[in-house]
Amino acid sequence: MGYSVLIVEDDRELSRIYRNILERANYTVHEANNGAEALQVLPEVAPDILLIDMLMPMLGGEALLQRIRQMPGLGDMRVVVLTAYPRFREKVLYLGVDEFLVKPIKPGVLLETLANVMSADENQAEGVE
Known part of the structure; x- marks a missing residue:
């Protein structure tokens, strides 16, 4: 992989x-233990x-996403x-989340999801739809 x-x-x-x-x-x-540390x-x-x-604690996922989307160079991460x-799905989709997984998450599902997200990113960069 290399990501x-x-x-x-x-x-x-x-x-x-x-x-x-991973x-x-x-x-x-x-790793970061909260949104503030992630920033x-x-x-x-x-x-x-x-x-x-x-x-x-300190800075939750939704607030972190809002800040990331406004950061130069990181907005399209x-x-x-x-x-x-699961109730958070609709709440975060407007922030441009690529995937939404509900815990507990099986290892295979996590790896497949990441591979799909990165594959979509590469295809988009190459102009493939």
């Missing part, structure tokens, strides 16, 4: 699980894709939302 991912998840155990799954699939993985590390790690939990609450 880099920033996991923004306040549940450290889930973050560890996602990290293990690293075994050759992703470079960075600090985003410019330096410049990930290809974000995995964002919705409910987090690929985003997959991970949440235990």
Whole structure:
């Protein structure tokens, strides 16, 4: 794969699980425990894709998405939302989320989703529809 991912998840155990799954699939993985921390590390790690939990302390997923979409160079970043609450789907779709997954998430579903999102990104860059 070779893609880099920033996991923004306040549940450290889930973050560890996602990290293990992604690293075994050759992703470079960075982690942030909340939206505020993600905003600090985003410019330096410049990930290809974000995995964002919705409910987090300090700065939640929706507020993080709103800020990212306004940041120069990051506004079109690929985003997959991970949440235990399906009700957030409509709330975040207007922010340009690429995918929305409801926890618990099976490893195969996570990997397939990321591959599809990045494949769509590459096809769009090449002008393929």
